[in-house]
Amino acid sequence: MEESHDDGMNIGLLLFLPYRSLETRVFAALARAGYDDFTAAQMKIMQRIGPDGTRLTDLAEQAQVTKQTAGFLVGQLEKGGWVVRTPDPTDGRARLVCLTERAKEAIPVADAAVAEVTADWEAHLGPRRMKRLRETLIMLREIADPYAHQ
Amino acid sequence: MEESHDDGMNIGLLLFLPYRSLETRVFAALARAGYDDFTAAQMKIMQRIGPDGTRLTDLAEQAQVTKQTAGFLVGQLEKGGWVVRTPDPTDGRARLVCLTERAKEAIPVADAAVAEVTADWEAHLGPRRMKRLRETLIMLREIADPYAHQ
DNA sequence: TACATTAGTCAGAGACACTGACTAATGTAG
DNA sequence: CTACATTAGTCAGTGTCTCTGACTAATGTA
Structure with a gap:
């Protein structure tokens, strides 16, 4: 426990917070659309x-x-x-x-919610930073995902 | 559900994967040190x-x-x-x-594990990219953490 | 002094995740 | 082609996590 107390902020928490924020918002959007x-x-x-x-x-x-x-x-x-x-x-x-068909119908709803969150992030970070964030995370996945397939 | 199917990779999953990797490794390091x-x-x-x-x-x-x-x-x-x-x-x-004192003693163990993981990531990404990643995540926290305190 | 708020607990229920033991289909070595 | 190991998945049982609802006690406010 107590993974903090290093230089700046715990990088794990920093990764987790936006993840949770995104997940919560997508979940809420689906619930609003009736997929609850x-x-x-x-x-x-x-x-x-x-x-x-x-x-x-x-x-x-x-x-x-x-x-x-x-x-x-x-x-x-x-x-x-x-x-x-x-x-x-x-x-x-x-x-x-x-x-099922029902599940497939929910996909665009989820995608739209992700797009909205992503747009908010990009508005806050700026397009350059956002693009680099995505690139870096894709790169990081190569070593941080035991299941990386490509 | 199905938050994928956009341009590249689901950004949520991309954030989650390194988070989980870090958490798993820190947890394992603590267990090895007897804090299990x-x-x-x-x-x-x-x-x-x-x-x-x-x-x-x-x-x-x-x-x-x-x-x-x-x-x-x-x-x-x-x-x-x-x-x-x-x-x-x-x-x-x-x-x-x-x-308690016992918990406080575990902190350096956790910190060392975080440092090790961070070093691995930096070796893979390079120092510039790593630094930017951290900066971007700190910035992102301002809007993605309802509890951001500062 | 009355009322609303806040800190925390107790009780009960549902969801999640694990281990262990199992069946059935597949792959492999002789 | 037969024996053995492996793989896909299920069943049963258990412990952990998390919630809602109802409650007590201390605090703040009118």
Whole structure:
């Protein structure tokens, strides 16, 4: 604990604060648009579902939870009509978790909310700084994301 | 959900990934040093305790949880010998949550872990980019942290 | 002195995340 | 082609986190 007390401000907290701010605002925007019957944990799973569906194990790995936890959350999402599980044609053991139409309709709402937050940030930081921030974070991902795929 | 699908990468995820990486590594370093009997949620509370103690309500506000949750976590920390609650001389209703000696001893361990991670990042990004990242995040905090104090 | 506010607690419930043990399908070595 | 290990996913049980609602006690204010 107490990761602070270094030179300036704790870099972890500095990363976390805007992340939380963004997440909160996107969540609120979705709720305002009527998409209010899912939780933050469920959203984290849904975020990771690809256009052609994603396996439970992959979702678990990317969200950094156990497959049991991912299974629980996918179960909740299925009950709520956000996802369906379809058999994976390439592997009889596996099933693909896919977004339903309803879930796909929510994507533009979420995107718009992200765009609004991003615009606020850019207005505060200026376009140059904002662009560099994004570039730096993409670069940082190479070493800070065990799951970086590219 | 599905906050992605914009131009490049979801900026929220880009902020979150290094945050999580840092947190995981600091947590692991503390565990290796023998400080392994507290949880991530408890750490988030402890992080916010000032050198002269902090009120429960303030901890709750900063960590963005209810005071009941903060109270629960402080209770766990108290059982584990990480904090003590002392009366607040200026307000008979309030108590100050203070770090014990044991907790204070863990601070340099956490700081060293943060320094190590920061060094890794700087090695990857280069000193200029790292410096700008920190500056930008501090600037961003002004609008992304409802609790920014300064 | 009455009333509203603030600090914190108690009780109960739901959500989340873990470990361990399991089934079924797949891949591999002999 | 058979035995073994691996992989995908589920079931059961438990502990932790977080919330809402209702409450006590101290403080501030009219």
